[in-house]
Amino acid sequence: MPALTFDxxxxxxxxxxxxxxxxxLDVAEGEVLALVxxxxxxxxxxxKLVNRLLVPEAGRVSVEGRATREWDPIRLRRRIxxxxxxxxxxxxxxxxxxxxxxxxxxxxxxxxxxxxxxxLLELVxxxxxxxxxxxxxxxxxxxxQRVGVARALGIDPPILLxxxxxxxxxxxxxxxxxxxxxxxxxxxxxxxxxxxHDMREAFALADRVGILDEGRLLVCDTPAAVQQSRNxxxxxxxxxxxxGPRESS
Amino acid sequence: xxxxxxxxxxxxGELATLLAQHVLLxxxxxxxxxxxxxxxxxxxxxxxxxxxxxxxxxxxxxxxxSLAMFGFLLPVPLVGGIGARAAIVVLILYGLLPIVRxxxxxxxxxxxxxxxxxxxxxxxxxxxxxxxxxPLALPSIAAGVRVAAVxxxxxxxxxxxxxxxGLGEYIYRGLSMVDSIVxxxxxxxxxxxAIVVDAVLLWAERRLTRRRRGRSAGALAxxxxxxxxxxxxxxxxxxTRGAIIVGSKNFTEQxxxxxxxxxxxxRQAGLPVLxxxxxxxxxxxxxxxxxxxxxxxxxxxxxxxxxxxxRPVATxxxxxxxxxxxxxxxxxxxxxxxxxxxxxxxxxxxxADARRLGLKTIEDGARQAPHWQAGFGYExxxxxxxxxxxxxxxxxxxxxxxxxxxxxxxxxxxATGQVDLIAGDATAGLxxxxxxxxxxxNRRFFPPYDAAPVARAQTLLRYPAVRRALEGLAGRISAxxxxxxxxxxxxxxxxxxxxxxxxxxxxx
Numbered sequence: 001m002p003a004l005t006f007d008x009x010x011x012x013x014x015x016x017x018x019x020x021x022x023x024x025l026d027v028a029e030g031e032v033l034a035l036v037x038x039x040x041x042x043x044x045x046x047x048k049l050v051n052r053l054l055v056p057e058a059g060r061v062s063v064e065g066r067a068t069r070e071w072d073p074i075r076l077r078r079r080i081x082x083x084x085x086x087x088x089x090x091x092x093x094x095x096x097x098x099x100x101x102x103x104x105x106x107x108x109x110x111x112x113x114x115x116x117x118x119x120l121l122e123l124v125x126x127x128x129x130x131x132x133x134x135x136x137x138x139x140x141x142x143x144x145q146r147v148g149v150a151r152a153l154g155i156d157p158p159i160l161l162x163x164x165x166x167x168x169x170x171x172x173x174x175x176x177x178x179x180x181x182x183x184x185x186x187x188x189x190x191x192x193x194x195x196x197h198d199m200r201e202a203f204a205l206a207d208r209v210g211i212l213d214e215g216r217l218l219v220c221d222t223p224a225a226v227q228q229s230r231n232x233x234x235x236x237x238x239x240x241x242x243x244g245p246r247e248s249s
Numbered sequence: 250x251x252x253x254x255x256x257x258x259x260x261x262g263e264l265a266t267l268l269a270q271h272v273l274l275x276x277x278x279x280x281x282x283x284x285x286x287x288x289x290x291x292x293x294x295x296x297x298x299x300x301x302x303x304x305x306x307x308x309x310x311x312x313x314x315s316l317a318m319f320g321f322l323l324p325v326p327l328v329g330g331i332g333a334r335a336a337i338v339v340l341i342l343y344g345l346l347p348i349v350r351x352x353x354x355x356x357x358x359x360x361x362x363x364x365x366x367x368x369x370x371x372x373x374x375x376x377x378x379x380x381x382x383x384p385l386a387l388p389s390i391a392a393g394v395r396v397a398a399v400x401x402x403x404x405x406x407x408x409x410x411x412x413x414x415g416l417g418e419y420i421y422r423g424l425s426m427v428d429s430i431v432x433x434x435x436x437x438x439x440x441x442x443a444i445v446v447d448a449v450l451l452w453a454e455r456r457l458t459r460r461r462r463g464r465s466a467g468a469l470a471x472x473x474x475x476x477x478x479x480x481x482x483x484x485x486x487x488x489t490r491g492a493i494i495v496g497s498k499n500f501t502e503q504x505x506x507x508x509x510x511x512x513x514x515x516r517q518a519g520l521p522v523l524x525x526x527x528x529x530x531x532x533x534x535x536x537x538x539x540x541x542x543x544x545x546x547x548x549x550x551x552x553x554x555x556x557x558x559x560r561p562v563a564t565x566x567x568x569x570x571x572x573x574x575x576x577x578x579x580x581x582x583x584x585x586x587x588x589x590x591x592x593x594x595x596x597x598x599x600x601a602d603a604r605r606l607g608l609k610t611i612e613d614g615a616r617q618a619p620h621w622q623a624g625f626g627y628e629x630x631x632x633x634x635x636x637x638x639x640x641x642x643x644x645x646x647x648x649x650x651x652x653x654x655x656x657x658x659x660x661x662x663x664a665t666g667q668v669d670l671i672a673g674d675a676t677a678g679l680x681x682x683x684x685x686x687x688x689x690x691n692r693r694f695f696p697p698y699d700a701a702p703v704a705r706a707q708t709l710l711r712y713p714a715v716r717r718a719l720e721g722l723a724g725r726i727s728a729x730x731x732x733x734x735x736x737x738x739x740x741x742x743x744x745x746x747x748x749x750x751x752x753x754x755x756x757x
Contacts, residue, residue, distance in 0.1 A: 051369055077371030088366025092384045101380070102370050151370075 021215030034206030081152030282344030290352025351393025355386025410529030517718030586723025678736025
């Protein structure tokens, strides 16, 4: 059974613009699926439908076999880590406090939380001793992003949603974080939806790449298969995206 | 300047009490405004459709002048009436606007991505509020509370008008005595208090926003507020419960009469007295007597007839006294024996003229009028029971049209010969001091304004000694006595309680 399923999902903006139009998608457990597409194509909408920040207008979004409408939204969201481009770290909490948020919501004991925060900050290479007591505005962009990842992993959720997690970073930092992501994912094997506008990033990190265009998936396959697609629209998008100078990795 | 310090030094006990009352009014009302305003702001911030009307209502409240607000609240049960409770209610209403606004601004100003992160992490709406929204909005809320507190320091001075105490007492006392030193005695500490409150809260606000902190500084602020309330309450603990409450309106003669009534009850009946002097006018005193916020104050029969009971003017002293007494009785209030003077309009001439020309009555004066220049206050010239009626009643004709002048200035204008006849107050202190003579109203044109204590019948039944004490005052205060007392307080700046104490020793 796939971890995540989109079955014939339609969604429109409050104004009426249709964003997803009879959209289908399966994500297997432990798989990294990258969603690419132009801005406004509906990539973020897909992610927000998973953790029920949005609900579909028609069709069904299922997480672990159960429709999101049937989940208690709080329980659902605590099974899903969420990393967004502008991170959303809480500015009034230290690095360690930010990472501890979800374990604290879950009512973990102080010792258990402390041990978990140590592990997570170690995982993203920001050891507690040096970084735990810092404030978000004392970190670089890349460091903040890593804290965001650590926080999303707080209670070891099986699913991770990442919306342009490396979008605002300089190429060097970005490459470094992508490498770190690969190594973490190699160990943790989460089910991941990664939204990016960067085709290269998608090919480098994902098991499968889906290209979103006009509310539907043009193609959804392994990087190699997508790169060889004969679909004219896919070729057009790929050529445009890959023609520019290589910027990383 | 030296007089100001002398005043503070000689009134230091009272000053400390008033300051404590002021701080207590401000602290309690600001704390309550925060307790109401912050949740209201949170509620509004979450429902933008509700926010606009809530802000609009608090805006409107803000524009109501404070005295008018006290007026509205007077007849309202529980929160209204006079005293500290009503004052605190008004101050809370004024404090709401800044607090509600800054709470809304603080919460709606939070970065959308931060709020979204919280929701996506599975925070319930309560968790989001407590762990994210409130801490982030706190600096803004704290700024609102600071503004509210500083505004309250200013507004609380008005509270003296309804007997809530505080530094406004001096301001009102000073206004009624036309003594700028007494005004400054209240205004200067109030201004200093505003500066101190602002600085202290700014410091607390900085501690809150500096982040190594959180709970500890919040707790500190709460502890500081609690300490202030405790200290101020302790300072006010001297206030007696179950005392007879004596009121007065806000001019010198009324304050003196209030003090006379208060000391008489203390001495003769041996009961504790709570003074609520300097209340803002006839209406407030009357309402307070009705609601039981006052037990007794001194009213003038003519004023009671027209202003309290809205009856037409009558001119016979005994008739007016009796009808007012009956009207009060129908409301469960007792008009006690008249004190012995009539604070009516007084037609005044120089003492030298009166003696030289043998003038006793207004009729005598009317014969001299064609050679005289008159000077009248604006009100007297306009009122039907003023100059127009008087001129008809006595067929008064002057050499020229009367000069319009300020009432207080007209006494000196008469004494220095700029005018020859004026209409003053029968009990004005300057009459004796400037050797002026009041011509008798032998045709009984002016309505009588005989001063008499009016009390709640219930109080008199419960404490017969109070009734006996007050009846003992009947006929004991002549117009001359009242003039001397007014003069001593207004012109010689004598301390009213001491003055009254000396006076009572003389007459009793």
